Amino acid sequence: GLRILTETVTSPTLTAQINAVLEAYPGARWVQYEPVSRDNVIEGSLIAFGEVVNTVYKFDQADVVVSLDADFMASMPGSVRYAHDFASRRKVRADNASMNRLFMVESTPSITGGAADHRLALRPSQVETFARALAAALGIQVDVPTARPWASAWFDLVVANLRAAGSSIVIAGNEQPPAVHALAHAINAALGNVGTSVVYTAPVEANPVNQRAALAELVAEMEAGDVETLVMIGGDPVYNAPADIPFGAALDNVPFKVHLSYYNNDTSARSTWFIPQTHYIEEWSDARAYDGTASIVQPPIGALYDT
Numbered sequence: 001g002l003r004i005l006t007e008t009v010t011s012p013t014l015t016a017q018i019n020a021v022l023e024a025y026p027g028a029r030w031v032q033y034e035p036v037s038r039d040n041v042i043e044g045s046l047i048a049f050g051e052v053v054n055t056v057y058k059f060d061q062a063d064v065v066v067s068l069d070a071d072f073m074a075s076m077p078g079s080v081r082y083a084h085d086f087a088s089r090r091k092v093r094a095d096n097a098s099m100n101r102l103f104m105v106e107s108t109p110s111i112t113g114g115a116a117d118h119r120l121a122l123r124p125s126q127v128e129t130f131a132r133a134l135a136a137a138l139g140i141q142v143d144v145p146t147a148r149p150w151a152s153a154w155f156d157l158v159v160a161n162l163r164a165a166g167s168s169i170v171i172a173g174n175e176q177p178p179a180v181h182a183l184a185h186a187i188n189a190a191l192g193n194v195g196t197s198v199v200y201t202a203p204v205e206a207n208p209v210n211q212r213a214a215l216a217e218l219v220a221e222m223e224a225g226d227v228e229t230l231v232m233i234g235g236d237p238v239y240n241a242p243a244d245i246p247f248g249a250a251l252d253n254v255p256f257k258v259h260l261s262y263y264n265n266d267t268s269a270r271s272t273w274f275i276p277q278t279h280y281i282e283e284w285s286d287a288r289a290y291d292g293t294a295s296i297v298q299p300p301i302g303a304l305y306d307t
Contacts, residue, residue: 001226002028003218006233008037008205010288015206030207033215035240038174042208044181052208053200055185056291057169059085059100061197064165066103066134066158067112068180069127070173074111077204078290086115103158105130106173118157120150127176130155131183134170138162140186162187167197204288215245222250230257234277238266278307 002025009015009032022028045052057072059065059082070076073083089100104116107124122130129145136144137159148155162168168191172184188198215237221227223246230251241247251257251270259271268274282304285297 001221002229002231003221003227004028004030004231004233005218005235005237006030006032007034007235008032008211010204010206011286012288012294013286018206029218031211031214031218032205032207032209033211033235033237033241035242037211038205039210039212040176040178041174041181042210043178044172044185047178047182048185049200052203054203054290054292056199056201057082057171058197058199059169060088061167062089062100062165062169062193063098064101064103064161064168066162066168066170067105067116068131068170068172068184069106069124069176070171071106071110071112072171073115076174081290101161103161118154120154122149124175128180128183131172131180131187134158134162135183135187135190138187138190140183140190142183142186162191165191168193169197201292204290204292212242212245215241215247219245219247219250222247222253225253227254228256230254232257232259232261232267232271234261236261236263236265236267238270276305276307278303 004018004021006018009018018030022030042052056078065086073079073086076082086100086102092099102112102116102118104113104119105122105127106113106119107122107127113119120130126149129147130150132142132144133148133155135142137155162170170184170187170191170193172180188194194200218227222230238248238251248266248270257271258273258275259268260275260277261268262277262279264274280297282299282301284299286294287297288294
């Protein structure tokens with residue numbers, strides 16, 4: 001059968017083109033994979049809502065922000081907008097003497113942590129413990145470990161500020177496990193943030209799934225000889241697939257494989273055909289932003305080569 005492997009796609013046009021191929025070939029299947037993905041965000045959404053949603057944060061509406069290892073000012077989708085909106089609430093004027101307050105729980109120093117009013121350093125494995133304790137303190141029924149590796153006064157201050165805030169945000173970092181994301185959704189709902197400082201939209205990504213699991217399923221099909229043609233657009237899965245998913249070895253079982261890529265990389269070397277890809281600054285396209293807004297991508301230069 002035919003399989004299409006791409007990186008994460010947010011382009012409405014490319015999505016429509018791939019879906020047209022899938023419609024023409026009903027037995028075909030489309031898989032997306034990137035080594036650094038948002039699998040935890042997707043799985044957390046499934047736990048909380050039973051479906052995948054996209055979360056958009058309105059930091060200009062939040063009086064108190066609690067970040068659970070989320071560097072939202074620098075390394076998350078929408079970070080430029082988020083940094084701007086957060087900073088807008090730090091301005092003290094004659095007619096506005098109040099500022100927002102940021103509590104940061106993190107394991108590695110970050111841009112957001114550097115801007116925090118209160119910062120708590122925890123091990124990565126302890127962030128979920130903190131999230132569970134916070135949820136329980138706010139009246140959510142959840143199992144809480146007895147060990148609490150933080151000062152009680154610091155934790156009590158977080159709880160008191162969240163309860164007193166007119167509007168707040170609790171945000172989980174992409175690297176945190178699905179449970180932390182689900183807990184953040186539950187806390188925001190309990191605090192009444194949904195619809196004001198936290199907004200849910202349809203997914204930005206086309207076909208949002210757990211990418212690691214999808215790649216593992218694809219490799220199983222390749223090993224079984226069920227894939228006759230594999231079209232790969234971008235990426236280098238031979239190099240960056242997880243060690244326990246033998247993509248490179250399974251690729252040898254595929255009779256015909258095509259790789260469209262900017263670079264002649266490890267995957268290109270193992271492909272039947274390698275097709276040079278037009279660089280993104282040379283081609284027209286479109287894409288969806290962090291909040292789902294679709295925009296046209298205009299190339300700053302024309303094509304340098306005949307690709």
